[in-house]
Amino acid sequence: MTLAEASGPASRLDGLPPLRDVIAAAGLRADRALGQNFLLDTNLLDRIAALVPLAAGDTVYEVGPGPGGLTRALLKRGARVVAVERDRRAVAALAPLVEAAGGQLHLVEGDALAVDARALAGEGAHIAANLPYNIATPLLVGWLLSEPWPPWWRSATLMFQREVAERIVARPGDPAYGRLSVLAAFRTRARILVRLPARAFVPAPKVESAVVQLLPQAPVADVAVARVADLTARAFGQRRKMLRQSLRGYLPAVAAAGIDPTRRAETLGVAEFAAIAAHLEPAGAGLPASEGGC
Ligand code: SAM
Numbered sequence: 001m002t003l004a005e006a007s008g009p010a011s012r013l014d015g016l017p018p019l020r021d022v023i024a025a026a027g028l029r030a031d032r033a034l035g036q037n038f039l040l041d042t043n044l045l046d047r048i049a050a051l052v053p054l055a056a057g058d059t060v061y062e063v064g065p066g067p068g069g070l071t072r073a074l075l076k077r078g079a080r081v082v083a084v085e086r087d088r089r090a091v092a093a094l095a096p097l098v099e100a101a102g103g104q105l106h107l108v109e110g111d112a113l114a115v116d117a118r119a120l121a122g123e124g125a126h127i128a129a130n131l132p133y134n135i136a137t138p139l140l141v142g143w144l145l146s147e148p149w150p151p152w153w154r155s156a157t158l159m160f161q162r163e164v165a166e167r168i169v170a171r172p173g174d175p176a177y178g179r180l181s182v183l184a185a186f187r188t189r190a191r192i193l194v195r196l197p198a199r200a201f202v203p204a205p206k207v208e209s210a211v212v213q214l215l216p217q218a219p220v221a222d223v224a225v226a227r228v229a230d231l232t233a234r235a236f237g238q239r240r241k242m243l244r245q246s247l248r249g250y251l252p253a254v255a256a257a258g259i260d261p262t263r264r265a266e267t268l269g270v271a272e273f274a275a276i277a278a279h280l281e282p283a284g285a286g287l288p289a290s291e292g293g294c
Helices: 003-007 010-014 019-026 042-050 069-076 088-093 095-100 117-121 136-144 162-169 179-187 225-237 251-256 270-280
Strands: 059-063 080-085 105-109 125-130 153-161 188-196 209-216
Touching: 010 069, 010 095, 019 088, 042 069, 042 125, 042 188, 059 069, 059 117, 069 080, 069 095, 069 125, 080 117, 088 095, 088 105, 095 105, 117 125, 136 153, 136 162, 136 179, 136 209, 153 162, 162 179, 162 188, 162 209, 179 188, 179 225, 179 270, 225 270, 251 270
Parallel strands: 059 080, 059 125, 080 105, 125 153
Antiparallel strands: 153 209, 188 209
16 A cells, blocks of 8 residues: 555545646746746656655645645655745645645745744654745755754755755865855765756756755764854855965864864865864854855
8 A cells, every 4th residue: 555545635636637727727927036947747746756755644844835746746645745835826726736635735825934844844744845946045054954953854855956956965076065065964964866957847947956855864073053054154155265264263273173274165074174163162252253155
């Protein structure tokens, strides 16, 4: 028996109109400001949903269900889905899916950057989304900085634009290596599972995409993640500069960690950043406000 047969509303979902019809009926013209590039290929959606390591009775937290393609695929797998959608037109278009899901879909109209995902989805939920690319990085950083750790989410299976996906999984020396790579490696195991051409989406974006899966792990070191976040913002804010310049003011910690201050941030591994951060504690003075992005 599949998960869906055990607990899901699979047969009612099969009676729903095709996604293209949902979009047409709701006048859901893609809004670029909301990062709307829809996935309509049900085989592809089923493949992505199958990547989520679901057990019977698990909840999935989905950001931006749009017309509901991924949502349907997750429900068919027997998941309970909590979905947050900002676009009122999409929320209206999803009403038949909410009905067909028979209590398995909790749809919230709201901004995923502002809602309390943990309170909505509950402990042990999985995150799955074809993310709106304009807010994908701040959402991921928020999930990576979750406290306490292990976090409320058990896995995250997320579509990013390919360039961001490569930054998440990059290693020292890779051109894409940066703050996001260090934060991801500090607390998770992150892998690219699928790469998708732009033509897989409607409308096709200008960039390629990739699905990244992040699985929470014990942190690389017993150091507050906020320290690592601040340190990496500072170090990668001037990534081409030597540490003696970019981490000016923290050179005692760099030296105490046994790191050569003539190295550049882009060559340091996550354990080395953690070692520097560890020597900043428990000074209590704190780092000055961080600069730079991910
Ligand atoms: N999941 C659908 C799919 O795969 O076809 C849609 C994905 S589309 C890339 C991103 C979705 O996120 C859109 O439905 C968009 O309206 C929604 N969205 C954009 N910004 C949002 C926000 N701040 N909070 C919640 N949803 C948002």
